[in-house]
Amino acid sequence: MDVPRPGTNDRETPRGGASRYPKGVARRQEILDRTIEVFATNGAERTSLRAIADAIGVSHAALLHYFASREELLVEVLREDERVRGGSHDESEIVSVMLNAAERNVSIPGLVALYSTMLAGSLETDKTVSREYFVPRFERIRTMLIERISAGQKAGTVRADVEPEAMAALIIAASDGLQTQWLLEPKVDIAKSLALLNRILEP
Amino acid sequence: MDVPRPGTNDRETPRGGASRYPKGVARRQEILDRTIEVFATNGAERTSLRAIADAIGVSHAALLHYFASREELLVEVLREDERVRGGSHDESEIVSVMLNAAERNVSIPGLVALYSTMLAGSLETDKTVSREYFVPRFERIRTMLIERISAGQKAGTVRADVEPEAMAALIIAASDGLQTQWLLEPKVDIAKSLALLNRILEP
Numbered sequence: 522m523d524v525p526r527p528g529t530n531d532r533e534t535p536r537g538g539a540s541r542y543p544k545g546v547a548r549r550q551e552i553l554d555r556t557i558e559v560f561a562t563n564g565a566e567r568t569s570l571r572a573i574a575d576a577i578g579v580s581h582a583a584l585l586h587y588f589a590s591r592e593e594l595l596v597e598v599l600r601e602d603e604r605v606r607g608g609s610h611d612e613s614e615i616v617s618v619m620l621n622a623a624e625r626n627v628s629i630p631g632l633v634a635l636y637s638t639m640l641a642g643s644l645e646t647d648k649t650v651s652r653e654y655f656v657p658r659f660e661r662i663r664t665m666l667i668e669r670i671s672a673g674q675k676a677g678t679v680r681a682d683v684e685p686e687a688m689a690a691l692i693i694a695a696s697d698g699l700q701t702q703w704l705l706e707p708k709v710d711i712a713k714s715l716a717l718l719n720r721i722l723e724p
Numbered sequence: 725m726d727v728p729r730p731g732t733n734d735r736e737t738p739r740g741g742a743s744r745y746p747k748g749v750a751r752r753q754e755i756l757d758r759t760i761e762v763f764a765t766n767g768a769e770r771t772s773l774r775a776i777a778d779a780i781g782v783s784h785a786a787l788l789h790y791f792a793s794r795e796e797l798l799v800e801v802l803r804e805d806e807r808v809r810g811g812s813h814d815e816s817e818i819v820s821v822m823l824n825a826a827e828r829n830v831s832i833p834g835l836v837a838l839y840s841t842m843l844a845g846s847l848e849t850d851k852t853v854s855r856e857y858f859v860p861r862f863e864r865i866r867t868m869l870i871e872r873i874s875a876g877q878k879a880g881t882v883r884a885d886v887e888p889e890a891m892a893a894l895i896i897a898a899s900d901g902l903q904t905q906w907l908l909e910p911k912v913d914i915a916k917s918l919a920l921l922n923r924i925l926e927p
Contacts, residue, residue, distance in 0.1 A: 564845070564848035564849070564850055564851070565844070565845065565848065633847060634844055634845075634847035634848055637840065637843065637844030637847060638841070638844040638845070640840065640844070640904060641768070641837055641840030641841040641843070641844050641904075642767070642768065642837075642841070643908065644836060644837035644840065644904065644907050644908070645767035645768065645837055646767070647767055648767070652908065655908055656908050656909060659905055659908060659909060659912075660909065680924070682923070683920055683923075683924065684916065684920060686913075686916075687913060687916040687917040687919075687920045688917070688920060690902060690905055690912045690913075690917045691898050691902070691917040691918075691920060691921060693901060693905065694897060694898045694899075694900070694901025694902045694904075694905060694917070695894050695897045695898045695901065696897075696901075697897070697900075697901040697904075698896060698897025698898065698899075698900040698901040699893060699894070699897045701843060701844075701847065701897075701900075702862055702893055702896065702897060704847050705846065705847070705855065705858055705859050705862060706859060706862060706863070709862075709893045710889075710890060710893075713887065713889075713890040714890040714891070714893045714894040714897070715894075716890075717886055717887060717890045717891060717894060718894060720885070720886075721883070721886065721924045721925065722924065
């Protein structure tokens with residue numbers, strides 16, 4: 522996890538640096554990249570803003586220049602991960618889209634744990650930053666799946682008797698939950714379970 | 725959340741009290757009951773052993789007499805919740821068992837957030853207490869579901885072309901994930917999604 526990243530040796534504090542594109546942007550990106558590594562190594566409880574600042578070699582104040590709070594930084598890591606993925610438009614069948622995402626997620630150390638930790642936190646009343654991220658995220662994925670399920674029903678590739686809304690929520694839940702189970706018990710087969718879901722959705 | 729519980733006014737420290745059955749047992753039970761309330765009110769980050777001790781009106785040391793660490797106490801709350809539920813043997817169809825459990829879980833403030841937080845934590849390498857709870861828990865539920873799915877296939881109520889192992893993991897994942905989605909977005913219908921899963925499992 523301690524692979525050096527570009528810019529790691531550039532240790533001056535970026536006070537006011539965010540406006541000096543592209544240096545501020547590069548530093549911000551470095552913070553996001555290193556945060557997931559610190560999280561994977563330290564776990565949630567020892568991933569404080571201070572621990573991340575130490576790992577990157579910037580001051581705590583410099584970190585706060587880019588991200589207003591620990592919660593904001595951690596949510597931004599998840600947003601960034603979505604942005605990176607957003608570039609590859611996946612035109613394959615419904616459940617394959619989820620399988621591709623799931624297999625990618627479990628391949629990045631700390632990512633599923635970070636996602637799960639932030640998601641669990643978003644269920645708490647004071648975690649508005651997390652909730653403002655997760656509620657629209659789920660809504661977006663549900664909408665994408667509803668469109669694909671409806672299109673599949675019109676094309677005759679998905680059984681006509683499933684309600685797209687209920688099915689979309691189920692597919693997301695299955696994908697999220699299988700990633701956790703697999704990380705705890707490698708004999709759980711994400712691909713096999715999602716393929717099974719795909720098969721029972723056929724007409 | 726601040727409903728007084730039996731024994732709340734009994735404030736002497738229970739040093740050595742665990743052996744004086746039933747007083748130690750009652751105090752231990754009180755700690756478990758109040759912990760979930762403190763978690764629901766404070767959230768994970770502010771549910772320290774000290775915060776729980778303050779809420780119950782015992783010393784931090786007294787709390788450590790019953791539970792060796794915060795992680796042990798929080799895992800014990802989940803174990804206790806399973807024990808309470810274990811009393812009611814549910815003979816209904818496969819997915820109904822999960823639906824009954826899911827509906828009960830989301831009705832207890834803080835329970836899904838606590839479960840999700842501890843589960844996310846168990847993905848971190850140093851969280852052995854949590855992992856030693858969740859790995860066998862998932863194994864137990866998968867085994868229970870595999871037996872029911874196999875029995876259903878023999879009885880002709882479940883389609884013969886689903887692999888019981890893959891289906892069991894999928895049902896647990898769906899149930900866990902739907903509880904989270906519903907807490908974030910009440911229009912997500914746990915019952916409808918699980919009923920749909922039930923329906924597409926029919927021969």
